[in-house]
Amino acid sequence: MTSLSIHALPGIPEIVPGADLASIVAAAVERAGLALRAADVLVIAQKAVSKAEGRFVDLRTVVPDAESLRLAAVTGKDPRLVHVIRGESVAVLRARANVLITRHRLGFVMAQAGVDRSNVPGTEMALLLPSDPDASAARLRESLISRGIPPVGVIVSDSFGRPWRVGTTNVALGAAGVASAWDRRGDRDREGRTLQVTIVAWADAIAAAAGLAMGEGPEGTPVVLVRGLACPAAASPASALIRPTAEDLFT
Amino acid sequence: MTSLSIHALPGIPEIVPGADLASIVAAAVERAGLALRAADVLVIAQKAVSKAEGRFVDLRTVVPDAESLRLAAVTGKDPRLVHVIRGESVAVLRARANVLITRHRLGFVMAQAGVDRSNVPGTEMALLLPSDPDASAARLRESLISRGIPPVGVIVSDSFGRPWRVGTTNVALGAAGVASAWDRRGDRDREGRTLQVTIVAWADAIAAAAGLAMGEGPEGTPVVLVRGLACPAAASPASALIRPTAEDLFT
Numbered sequence: 001m002t003s004l005s006i007h008a009l010p011g012i013p014e015i016v017p018g019a020d021l022a023s024i025v026a027a028a029v030e031r032a033g034l035a036l037r038a039a040d041v042l043v044i045a046q047k048a049v050s051k052a053e054g055r056f057v058d059l060r061t062v063v064p065d066a067e068s069l070r071l072a073a074v075t076g077k078d079p080r081l082v083h084v085i086r087g088e089s090v091a092v093l094r095a096r097a098n099v100l101i102t103r104h105r106l107g108f109v110m111a112q113a114g115v116d117r118s119n120v121p122g123t124e125m126a127l128l129l130p131s132d133p134d135a136s137a138a139r140l141r142e143s144l145i146s147r148g149i150p151p152v153g154v155i156v157s158d159s160f161g162r163p164w165r166v167g168t169t170n171v172a173l174g175a176a177g178v179a180s181a182w183d184r185r186g187d188r189d190r191e192g193r194t195l196q197v198t199i200v201a202w203a204d205a206i207a208a209a210a211g212l213a214m215g216e217g218p219e220g221t222p223v224v225l226v227r228g229l230a231c232p233a234a235a236s237p238a239s240a241l242i243r244p245t246a247e248d249l250f251t
Numbered sequence: 252m253t254s255l256s257i258h259a260l261p262g263i264p265e266i267v268p269g270a271d272l273a274s275i276v277a278a279a280v281e282r283a284g285l286a287l288r289a290a291d292v293l294v295i296a297q298k299a300v301s302k303a304e305g306r307f308v309d310l311r312t313v314v315p316d317a318e319s320l321r322l323a324a325v326t327g328k329d330p331r332l333v334h335v336i337r338g339e340s341v342a343v344l345r346a347r348a349n350v351l352i353t354r355h356r357l358g359f360v361m362a363q364a365g366v367d368r369s370n371v372p373g374t375e376m377a378l379l380l381p382s383d384p385d386a387s388a389a390r391l392r393e394s395l396i397s398r399g400i401p402p403v404g405v406i407v408s409d410s411f412g413r414p415w416r417v418g419t420t421n422v423a424l425g426a427a428g429v430a431s432a433w434d435r436r437g438d439r440d441r442e443g444r445t446l447q448v449t450i451v452a453w454a455d456a457i458a459a460a461a462g463l464a465m466g467e468g469p470e471g472t473p474v475v476l477v478r479g480l481a482c483p484a485a486a487s488p489a490s491a492l493i494r495p496t497a498e499d500l501f502t
Contacts, residue, residue, distance in 0.1 A: 002258075002466070002472075003256060003257065003258045004257040004460075004463055004464055005254060005256045005257075006254065006255040006256075007254045008253040008254070094500045094501075096500065099500070101500070107415075108415075109414075109415035159451075162452070163414055163494070163499070163500065163501040164358075164359075164360035164493070164499060164502075165452060165455065165492050165493065166450055166452065166491065166492045166493065166494050167432050167433070167492060168451060168452060169451075169455050169456050171416065181417050182418070199417055199419065200418055200462075201416060201420050202418070202463075204418065204420050204459070205420050205460065205463050208420060208455070209255075209257070209456065209459060212456050212457065212460055212480060213255055228257075241416050241418060242415070242417065243414070243415050243417050248414070249345045249350070249352070250345075250414040250415070250501045251415075251501070
């Protein structure tokens with residue numbers, strides 16, 4: 001019988017630029033009394049990774065151009081924040097009151113190109129996505145392995161809205177050592193018919209599951225351990241989950 | 252520390268029209284040695300619910316009209332199946348080779364309005380979504396309660412594609428006794444800032460998590476138990492997760 005367990009790892013300190021995520025994660029796992037196993041997957045919130053990578057932009061240094069001022073007026077957002085979002089984006093897809101949806105330079109279609117106002121008190125900072133979330137995941141994985149930890153999977157997750165559904169779920173921005181897309185084309189169902197589902201967004205489902213334990217508010221923790229996953233597919237980066245622009249039917 | 256567990260419930264028989272899902276689920280839970288608790292959530296695949304509700308259409312009785320023939324030529328799909336899909340839909344959003352995305356009469360934007368070819372051997376059947384998945388979930392929940400089982404949550408799940416991402420994840424078509432949308436507007440994060448995430452698609456995340464244990468192929472089972480969820484929001488139906496058409500930015 002397939003059984004999974006999902007464990008929030010509490011006690012993670014505020015992450016500062018240059019923080020050694022592998023040490024922090026390893027310590028949290030140890031505190032939780034959960035020795036890592038090779039098939040485990042660690043899910044870490046994008047914000048924690050971005051902070052460790054120092055992906056801050058000081059909004060006081062940003063001078064918005066005319067187009068950023070225009071989009072700021074449309075959306076009601078800070079013109080400097082809009083300018084930073086545009087700098088992270090290859091296209092603005094929708095701009096409405098309180099809504100600015102763009103295609104991030106890495107291909108993610110998401111609100112604000114993933115740019116958050118930082119919650120460092122007393123500053124005016126924006127926090128960008130990691131420059132390469134798949135590489136971030138791979139670095140964390142390798143750093144854990146170099147500490148003698150078994151080769152776990154690592155997913156960098158973020159919350160995404162969806163066009164026709166209310167609310168956000170977590171998806172995988174980056175992944176290493178875990179299947180992101182599980183291609184089931186040609187597989188059969190229990191009655192021997194070819195499966196109608198062809199590709200399972202495995203890493204997105206893991207990220208969504210981790211979100212159930214990660215939380216968003218004061219109860220939250222940025223690192224979650226998922227144990228018991230069974231997927232025969234080879235590891236693939238989360239970039240495999242980005243639909244090529246040529247196949248986009250909806251922008 | 253938040254810890255969840257997710258248990259596939261094996262040994263579910265092929266579901267036939269009129270099947271008593273509550274008996275089947277209760278037996279599977281008992282076989283698995285997992286006495287249900289009030290905060291548990293059972294996730295059941297849409298196909299099983301639809302079969303129990305007899306939501307079959309015999310394709311040999313379907314006479315496609317001119318528009319169905321046209322869309323069948325565009326998509327390469329069986330004209331009779333296309334006709335059934337149109338009958339379940341209020342709008343055809345995209346039709347391309349192998350792609351037919353519609354707005355289902357209940358508001359779901361999804362491939363084929365959720366209509367599958369049935370895998371009953373020797374027949375030519377299409378299987379529709381339950382007529383009211385929230386009601387299906389509520390009936391199953393009440394039927395379990397009437398057997399003396401604690402008031403668990405019930406989610407009816409299905410796999411959905413996503414416009415800008417590859418692959419499918421499971422979402423909640425119906426729900427009872429569990430929060431579908433968790434409205435966090437006004438909540439604060441760990442640093443006291445207002446949360447940027449405003450509504451969490453809680454039931455969709457539970458469905459996605461259950462999908463990790465449910466499987467799609469011969470290893471699959473249509474019923475999964477999720478234990479350990481902590482959400483302070485009141486129960487809401489899965490229809491709360493359908494974005495109103497007036498707020499749709501992408502069709």
